Amino acid sequence: MSRWLPRTYLTLVYLLLYVPIAVLVVFSFNDSRTGYEWGGLSFRWYEALFNNRAMVQAMWNSLWLALSAATVSTLIGALTALALHRYRFRGKQVLNGMLFIVMMSPEIVLAISLLGLFLMVGLQLGYVSLLLAHVTFCLPFVVITVMARLSGFDERLPEAARDLGASDFTMTRTVLIPVIMPALLAGWLLGFTLSLDDVVVSTFVSGPSYEILPLRIYSMVRVGLKPEVNALGTLLLVFSLVMLMLSQWILLRSKR
Amino acid sequence: MKQTLLSLSKLSKQFDDRKVLDSLDLEILDGEFITLLGPSGCGKTTLLRMMAGFEHPDEGSITLGSQDLTHTPPEARPLNTVFQNYALFPHMSVFDNVAYGLKMEKRPKPEIKQRVEEALAMVQLEDFAKRKPHQLSGGQQQRVAIARAVVKRPKMLLLDEPLSALDYKLRRTMQVELKRLQRELGITFVFVTHDQEEALSMSDRIVVLKDGLIQQLGTPREVYERPANLFTARFVGETNFFPGRVDALNDDGTIIVDVFGLKRRFRKPDFSVVKGQPLHVLLRPEDIRVLAPGDDDGVAGKVVERNYKGSTLDSVIHLTDGTEVLASEFFDEDDPTFDYRLGEPVRVSWVDGWEWLLPEEPAVVAEEETVDG
Numbered sequence: 001m002s003r004w005l006p007r008t009y010l011t012l013v014y015l016l017l018y019v020p021i022a023v024l025v026v027f028s029f030n031d032s033r034t035g036y037e038w039g040g041l042s043f044r045w046y047e048a049l050f051n052n053r054a055m056v057q058a059m060w061n062s063l064w065l066a067l068s069a070a071t072v073s074t075l076i077g078a079l080t081a082l083a084l085h086r087y088r089f090r091g092k093q094v095l096n097g098m099l100f101i102v103m104m105s106p107e108i109v110l111a112i113s114l115l116g117l118f119l120m121v122g123l124q125l126g127y128v129s130l131l132l133a134h135v136t137f138c139l140p141f142v143v144i145t146v147m148a149r150l151s152g153f154d155e156r157l158p159e160a161a162r163d164l165g166a167s168d169f170t171m172t173r174t175v176l177i178p179v180i181m182p183a184l185l186a187g188w189l190l191g192f193t194l195s196l197d198d199v200v201v202s203t204f205v206s207g208p209s210y211e212i213l214p215l216r217i218y219s220m221v222r223v224g225l226k227p228e229v230n231a232l233g234t235l236l237l238v239f240s241l242v243m244l245m246l247s248q249w250i251l252l253r254s255k256r
Numbered sequence: 257m258k259q260t261l262l263s264l265s266k267l268s269k270q271f272d273d274r275k276v277l278d279s280l281d282l283e284i285l286d287g288e289f290i291t292l293l294g295p296s297g298c299g300k301t302t303l304l305r306m307m308a309g310f311e312h313p314d315e316g317s318i319t320l321g322s323q324d325l326t327h328t329p330p331e332a333r334p335l336n337t338v339f340q341n342y343a344l345f346p347h348m349s350v351f352d353n354v355a356y357g358l359k360m361e362k363r364p365k366p367e368i369k370q371r372v373e374e375a376l377a378m379v380q381l382e383d384f385a386k387r388k389p390h391q392l393s394g395g396q397q398q399r400v401a402i403a404r405a406v407v408k409r410p411k412m413l414l415l416d417e418p419l420s421a422l423d424y425k426l427r428r429t430m431q432v433e434l435k436r437l438q439r440e441l442g443i444t445f446v447f448v449t450h451d452q453e454e455a456l457s458m459s460d461r462i463v464v465l466k467d468g469l470i471q472q473l474g475t476p477r478e479v480y481e482r483p484a485n486l487f488t489a490r491f492v493g494e495t496n497f498f499p500g501r502v503d504a505l506n507d508d509g510t511i512i513v514d515v516f517g518l519k520r521r522f523r524k525p526d527f528s529v530v531k532g533q534p535l536h537v538l539l540r541p542e543d544i545r546v547l548a549p550g551d552d553d554g555v556a557g558k559v560v561e562r563n564y565k566g567s568t569l570d571s572v573i574h575l576t577d578g579t580e581v582l583a584s585e586f587f588d589e590d591d592p593t594f595d596y597r598l599g600e601p602v603r604v605s606w607v608d609g610w611e612w613l614l615p616e617e618p619a620v621v622a623e624e625e626t627v628d629g
Contacts, residue, residue, distance in 0.1 A: 072433045156343035157308055162330040164408065165360035174356075178347045 077142030125207030554605030
């Protein structure tokens, strides 16, 4: 009794977590039209997916958005983290705290306030508004990842570089950035993933000119579950797994 | 006479409310091994960082030869630093670490290769060029840090407690090695340490610092045998402080001092003395002679602790008035009875002429205790 109880419990937990995913993957290869009965192995939904031009376009839009949002937020976030780490200035604590507020506040609040802001300044909803919104919610995560790496950073390294004749700029290029590179990559990956699957904020700030994948899926599912969605879900799952392994590999390599 | 290489003049520095350096003057001579010695917080590291250019003085100036360095950034100073925890670049190989400074000078590739190999050979690490710093032991990392700093052939090498992370034995080896390097390279070494033994054994001159002020500047021998004040005496080596009182001033340059009721004849000190003045009689443990209880010389006491140290026998003796005396005696092969039991009564004396006299410093004595702890 005492032995099988925890085992059963664990099994149940893992079943609950993984059965839906397994079902999704299995049914993405299902030949049947309805999503509830097995009709043999087939790749027809993958075919249908790639023939759906609107869907492919939304996928490219999403990828491009995630790529640019992750890159912009990594650039700004890294500089913010460096400033917070390196300098003592008035209002530093406030700035630091504000990052956490963005991270902790409900997404819907961020979405409404961003929409209000964009309407107020008269920005047309589309790629630019999406990018600005995504950079906003990715930023704190990047800053925190980079700051964590910087807190373990040996303060003598930049000094050693300067001592050996490097200007501040050369030191940053040859010592500081290479040493914090794993954190930059990790922050970038985090931003990329956050941006790629965001629904709430995107719903508010996207316009008809720029449709992105999560919103496309959402609207597809509303009118009835198509097996195409299973195929898409499987592709996204594989993609996330690859990204996850990549980030783990980078972290492991940097820990040596 | 050696020439002055670096002169520090009236350097002051304040961090928040604390004065770290207080109008400090120091001339560092070309080719010497000079040590900045003091307890933590005495300003020695700040002083070194100022020479390197990482800190800027609030007041005063730093001049190298005829060149004013006070506001020169670190990268433009012809000095290099060996950092306390080595600060090797973790993402570069040993070769690239050592080559970094030469790359910054934009030297041609073949020259860089040759000079890096020479520098690595000098610290016996030729075979480790391709390794990363984390694949090396502490002692090896230390050598890489030294090679990286000397490959640029600086006028002066600044070393910030470079041996403090090494274990005792390795530390002794590196001390000898650093001395050898300094002799071979002929570069001026400025060495920061809080370890007085290290300072005594390596330096040409020692600067004893406390509270941002130079307490004493002199050769290791001067600092040990003729400490300028109670702080230096206490900080450098072990010392017995006996209370004395001037009993008489003689015409032949000697004075008679009453110590524990004994009337001893001492050389007249540099400071002025008057009859009846209290003063400190300083005796190093190795100056103390422990005599048999029947001897008519010395003061009575009893042994409360004995420590066998191999070549010496160190003992702690309590005199009848409660004063604690440290004695360190070399073994005398001809004396089979040379050993004490705890509680054994003895008499304590010393050889006149080996003592050192210092005036009373009533205001500072209490503070001294906290600095030691």
